[in-house]
Amino acid sequence: MAKEIVKQNDSIGRTLAVVVILCLVCSVIVAGAAVGLKPRQEVQKLLDKQRNILVVADLAQGKLDQEQVQSLFESRIEPRLLDLHSGEFVAGDVAAFDAAHAAKDPETSIALTPEQDVANIRRRSNLAEVYLVKNEQGGISQIVLPVYGNGLWSVMYAFVAVGVDGDTIKGLTFYEHGETPGLGGEIENPLWRAKWVGKQLFNEQGKPAMRVVKGSANPNDPHAVDGLSGATLTANGVQHIFDFWMGENGYGPFLQRVREGALNNG
Numbered sequence: 001m002a003k004e005i006v007k008q009n010d011s012i013g014r015t016l017a018v019v020v021i022l023c024l025v026c027s028v029i030v031a032g033a034a035v036g037l038k039p040r041q042e043v044q045k046l047l048d049k050q051r052n053i054l055v056v057a058d059l060a061q062g063k064l065d066q067e068q069v070q071s072l073f074e075s076r077i078e079p080r081l082l083d084l085h086s087g088e089f090v091a092g093d094v095a096a097f098d099a100a101h102a103a104k105d106p107e108t109s110i111a112l113t114p115e116q117d118v119a120n121i122r123r124r125s126n127l128a129e130v131y132l133v134k135n136e137q138g139g140i141s142q143i144v145l146p147v148y149g150n151g152l153w154s155v156m157y158a159f160v161a162v163g164v165d166g167d168t169i170k171g172l173t174f175y176e177h178g179e180t181p182g183l184g185g186e187i188e189n190p191l192w193r194a195k196w197v198g199k200q201l202f203n204e205q206g207k208p209a210m211r212v213v214k215g216s217a218n219p220n221d222p223h224a225v226d227g228l229s230g231a232t233l234t235a236n237g238v239q240h241i242f243d244f245w246m247g248e249n250g251y252g253p254f255l256q257r258v259r260e261g262a263l264n265n266g
Contacts, residue, residue, distance in 0.1 A: 048175070053077060053144050056159040056171040057133045066201065067220075077144075078132040085126065087253030087262075097129055099146070112249065119237075119244035128251070131138030132263075135163070142265050143168050147245040151237035154178030158241070162201065167260030172196045184234030195225045201246050206256060208246040212239045 048067055050073040054060040058074055060069075079094040102108040102125035109123045133142035141164065148157045153178050161171035174187045186192055200222040203209040209223040212235045217224035228235045244250050 006127060050077075052159055052173055052175040053131055056161045056173040056237075057131075057144055058161075058171055059133070074205060076134050078134060080130055080132060082128045082130050082251075082254055083126065084124070084128055084250065085253065087251075087255075087257045092127070094129055097127065099125055099127075099129060116249050117244075118240045120240070121149055121155075121244075130251075130254075140164055143258070143263075145212055145245065145251055147241050149237055149241035149244060151177060151179050151182065151187075152184050152231070152233040156234075156237060156241065158187075160245075162258075163261055164254065164258070165201050166255040167200050167243065169196050169199045169201060179234050180231070184228065184231040186228050186231065187234065187238060192226065192228070199223060199225060201242075201255070202259075206259075208243055208252070210239075210242045210246070212236075 010039055045106065046135070047069055051060060051064065051069050054069065054072055054077070059072060062171075064072065080089050081092040081094055081097060082088070083090045097183050101125050103121070108127070109125045112121070129146065131144040133144060135141040142161045143164070143166075145160045145162060146157070147160055148155055150156070156177040156179065158172060158174045160169065162168065163170050172193050173208055177185075177187065179185045179187060182232045195217075199210060201208060201210055201218075211217075211224045212226050212227050213230070217226050228238075241242075246252060246255065
């Protein structure tokens with residue numbers, strides 16, 4: 001009887017040992033794969049970012065491969081670092097700038113008050129990476145601004161292309177979100193995004209004026225676009241994104257300087 005108990009314990013021990021060894025081996029394989037794939041993932045992440053900037057600037061005609069995206073981006077897009085408080089460009093390594101990390105660090109960001117935080121982002125980085133779009137002659141034709149804020153289920157990330165008048169919307173694309181497909185997910189719909197083109201960000205007093213209206217907007221209203229049917233909270237999130245990022249705590253100071261001719265001075 002005692003020998004049977006000893007054999008049973010040995011069997012359990014061996015089973016547990018095998019399980020532990022298998023777990024360790026699998027962990028090493030998974031960790032190794034993650035480390036090995038990280039450079040490739042970073043390259044793909046950068047490529048997706050560049051492609052979306054080209055799309056919102058209406059430069060990506062048809063499907064472009066990696067080499068075409070990189071070449072077009074390098075020739076037509078100039079990334080710059082912007083001080084959001086002053087609205088002025090600053091020196092710095094744009095390629096090394098991490099907006100998400102900067103927004104979390106108290107030394108490189110500000111905490112927003114409930115009254116300021118209409119987009120529900122809590123903190124805002126002191127700097128932002130913006131993209132100057134060049135025409136074929138080398139002149140600046142548009143500015144692409146990264147914006148984000150909370151929708152119903154997720155943080156919604158987008159690029160907004162603005163004309164050199166600092167007011168006219170040239171394009172809008174939401175490139176990352178978790179909103180409901182067929183409802184809030186309609187922020188990706190090209191037909192809805194096209195309704196933003198040509199609209200004006202600011203009223204005559206220079207205040208943010210874009211509105212996502214419930215139902216159909218008056219096509220002659222330069223500040224209004226149609227809402228999203230069945231997705232009121234997502235539409236509200238889009239509204240709050242524009243209210244915040246085009247306001248005094250977002251790109252408002254920069255766009256004011258653009259309207260005053262700052263881009264003409266370099």
